[in-house]
Amino acid sequence: MLEPTNLNGRTAIVTGAGQGIGAAIAEALLAAGAHVLAVDREAAGIAALAARPDVTPVQGDVTDPAVTETLSAALDKAGRRLDILVNNAGIARGAHALDTSDEDFTRYFDVNVLGLFRLSRWAVGRMMRTGGGAIVNTASIFGMIGAQNSCGYSASKAAVIGLTRQMANDFGPNGIRVNAVAPGLIETPLTAERIQTEAWRRHQMIDGAPLRRVGKPEDVARAVRFLASDESSFITGQVLAVDGGWAVGRYPREEAIHVPA
Template sequence: MGTGIFSLTKKTALITGGGTGIGFGIAQAMINAGANVVITGRNTEKLLEAQKLLGENCKVITFDVTQKSAIPQLIQEIESTIAPIDILVNNAGIHLKKWALDTSDEEFENIIQTNLLSVFSLSKACARKMAGRKNGIILFIGSMAGMFGIDRVSAYGTSKAALTGLMQNLVTEFSAHNIRINTIAPGWIESPMFLSAINSDPERKQKITNRIAMDGFGTVDDVGHAAVFLSSAAARYITGVVLPVDGGASVNF
């Protein structure tokens, strides 16, 4: 249970894509800090598996963030049946690894729909409620691919770079309502999907390893702890920042 200035006791967090990977790590860290969490995702089975591990302070709602017209109803349902949302973590996202010349317009648009447009819709719906309470935290989950160029991720990298622009502009409007917005940019974080991908591409694995200044890859806990900090009173005067959790990869040559 969280104590002191880093505590999230009595806070409720909505975490999209919270059933696996980084979303699950954030959910776990926030629960450990005292929060109640609501995790959403498209796969009910994975959400229920996560709920078993996360315990009684976790609620589950199956939801596809690309169904933007249903987002206000989702937020209303959570606020009226569970609790007001204090923290929104826009974690749900999809990836595409393809050369730009082989990426169709439809594939590009699909990435933008999930990774950017749904984030705006969710943030807007939550901010409407948060503004009335004069309090709220919104987190974006960015990426190294949004900070520098990486081959074969033009659609994904563009969607993550655009989050920074969205954050900066929302800060100018939402700060008047005491809503803070920050972005966490994870580096290369260990997950079954990531390890499987790089182990099948030794050359890319070596390139990544050389880029990271510290030793080894990050963990979902590293991202989770950063999310707890940015959501806590310890970060009360921090808004509009992109915080890399990357072992120095973004500055290392």
């Protein structure tokens, strides 16, 4: 018998929860009954979430090695076990290799890969002691196929995909599932202006996708909720593209197929 997604009694950590995709993920998990530790560098970003009784706000930076101590203290104070980790915090900028410095490249990996790895390593340590859990990483469709002017970003997201598969392999016997979502073009406060002003981006990423629309944070959030829940209990080591079909629709039809008369 199929039942609606139920995360009642479970505790989830969501990084980068202050806006955009992270905020939508937090809302989706809350709607399913989870208690959420909403993590963001800026306290103001999670102020609205912090007012809710089923949210524990945590101001923290994933590049800070001490963030795991902060999260452990928050979990212990609340008397909660860790069931779900959503590694969503990240940075995204565009440049090709000739315009990407060593410092720029290192920054992508510090935030998008090392920060994610550090939290995942800490999380599996806790989950192993309590019988398992689920980790969902935010990768990118660019980490799967690459894109123009995204050298450091695409490389770092490819590393996230590799780490997702490796940790799924290592910790599956401990009852820990590790999966990733790979968003395409998603309209957030960081991308809205570019979507409106850059005609080439709309042409490539929207007109060039079979579903012919920009993604919404809620599209990604629903995919994350699925991968974090028991509905995906036999799924691990997978990367779920949430891109409107863009990665496989590089030669899309100009118009819909007409229904035969």
